Amino acid sequence: MQAHLAAHDDDMWYIITDGPMKILKVNKAAITTEGAPQMVEKHCSEWTSEDKKKANLDNVAKDILYKTLEKNIFSKIKTCTTTKEIWEKLTQLCESNDQTKENKLIVAIQKFDNAKMKPGETLVEFDERFSSIIIKLIYLGKEYSNREISLKVIRALP
Known part of the structure; x- marks a missing residue:
């Protein structure tokens, strides 16, 4: 089979x-x-x-x-x-050209840097939104350490 x-x-x-x-x-x-x-x-x-x-x-x-x-x-x-x-x-x-990929990476990094939990957003909703940013960054070749991600999450919480 x-x-x-x-x-x-x-x-x-x-x-x-x-x-x-x-x-x-x-x-x-x-x-x-x-x-x-x-x-x-x-x-x-x-x-x-x-x-x-x-x-x-x-x-x-x-x-x-x-x-x-x-x-x-x-x-x-x-x-x-x-x-x-x-x-x-x-x-x-x-299959984007290098410039398009670089632009997508810059936008994803900005989303990561500016990530904040929105008013009325649950932890689950924030986690899903933040995880999608991390996944996109990894796809584009940018990875953060677990420590950097943890610190970012702590700073993103109200």
């Missing part, structure tokens, strides 16, 4: 990076000059149940991506027709 899942994951990654799978068969009417069989696309009427599963992987991968994207990102990729197109568009949208 694990080997089957690993093969499925490999197929899924192939779909994302190379595009929808073409279901092929040996062309018995032609042999290449090297003696290797020539491959041609199978007509859908010839597909086995395994072929149908592989042919549908692009739809499965698109569905997974659609369900994980925020609405503002989804609107930017909704015209893409294949998972590969979606992946390329997401890569383009999400």
Whole structure:
């Protein structure tokens, strides 16, 4: 069962990076000059149940991506027709240049420096908001020690 899942994951990654799978068969009417069989696309009427599963992987991968994207990102990729197109568009949208990353880091550091518990905010709400700042900082390559974070939290409390 694990080997089957690993093969499925490999197929899924192939779909994302190379595009929808073409279901092929040996062309018995032609042999290449090297003696290797020539491959041609199978007509859908010839597909086995395994072929149908592989042919549908692009739809499965698109569905997974659609369900994980925020609405503002989804609107930017909704015209893409294949998972590969979606992946390329997401890569383009999400891989910021160095200047953009630096700007995001500066904003995140300012949020960290200015973090204060808001009037009427519960400790749980503050913790969630503060944790999201820390997570963003880590993602952008900036990490604070536990001591620095603890001191910041103490100073942020009323």
